[in-house]
Amino acid sequence: xxxxxxxxxxxxxxGMTSAQAADTGFYVGGSFGQSKAADFNGSDIDAALSSLGxxxxxxxxxxxxxxxxFAGYRIMKYLAVEGAYTNxxxxxxxxxxxxxxAGTANTKIENEAWTISAVGILPLNxxxxxxxxxGLNVWNMDVSASxxxxxxxxxxxxxxxxxxxxxxxxxxxxxxxxxLRAEWERYDFGGDNIDFFSAGLAWVF
Numbered sequence: 001x002x003x004x005x006x007x008x009x010x011x012x013x014x015g016m017t018s019a020q021a022a023d024t025g026f027y028v029g030g031s032f033g034q035s036k037a038a039d040f041n042g043s044d045i046d047a048a049l050s051s052l053g054x055x056x057x058x059x060x061x062x063x064x065x066x067x068x069x070f071a072g073y074r075i076m077k078y079l080a081v082e083g084a085y086t087n088x089x090x091x092x093x094x095x096x097x098x099x100x101x102a103g104t105a106n107t108k109i110e111n112e113a114w115t116i117s118a119v120g121i122l123p124l125n126x127x128x129x130x131x132x133x134x135g136l137n138v139w140n141m142d143v144s145a146s147x148x149x150x151x152x153x154x155x156x157x158x159x160x161x162x163x164x165x166x167x168x169x170x171x172x173x174x175x176x177x178x179x180l181r182a183e184w185e186r187y188d189f190g191g192d193n194i195d196f197f198s199a200g201l202a203w204v205f
Contacts, residue, residue, distance in 0.1 A: 068196070085112070090110045118134055137189075163187075
């Protein structure tokens with residue numbers, strides 16, 4: 001056999017094998033960013049209190065830092081399955097009531113989510129790619145409040161559920177094994193939505 005032809009054939013086969021290996025496999029990583037509660041505002045809280053006969057004014061802080069740890073398997077060039085734990089930080093509210101009695105209440109809501117998603121991937125070239133996710137969000141919410149009125153009181157409660165998570169992002173391969181990603185995600189907490197804007201790194205095995 002002509003050695004040149006043999007060399008070209010072997011190069012093509014090895015190149016194909018290498019490309020296929022790069023398009024599948026396990027990866028792990030982490031992200032850090034900012035969370036924002038999309039539907040958390042003082043006017044809505046004041047309207048709910050008004051329906052109970054309480055006149056009040058509420059200020060809110062609807063943003064916090066958050067982080068995520070994730071692991072996934074890239075089934076093929078255009079599709080991966082990914083699981084993650086995301087700590088979305090906390091949101092807070094301060095309510096000052098004036099009638100029927102004067103008082104102040106401080107509320108803190110802590111949010112976390114466990115997710116499993118299908119991730120669609122669109123490679124733009126050998127470095128850049130776009131992706132979108134759609135999956136299930138198993139969430140937990142811890143609520144605590146303390147205040148002064150007729151006396152000093154504090155209460156706490158928990159809530160949980162399963163709803164949707166979805167988002168879009170972009171990735172860049174720093175090395176064959178290390179990827180940089182930036183992403184926006186929306187977590188449904190039973191009708192209350194939290195957006196998470198993050199950047200992170202993924203290690204590809």
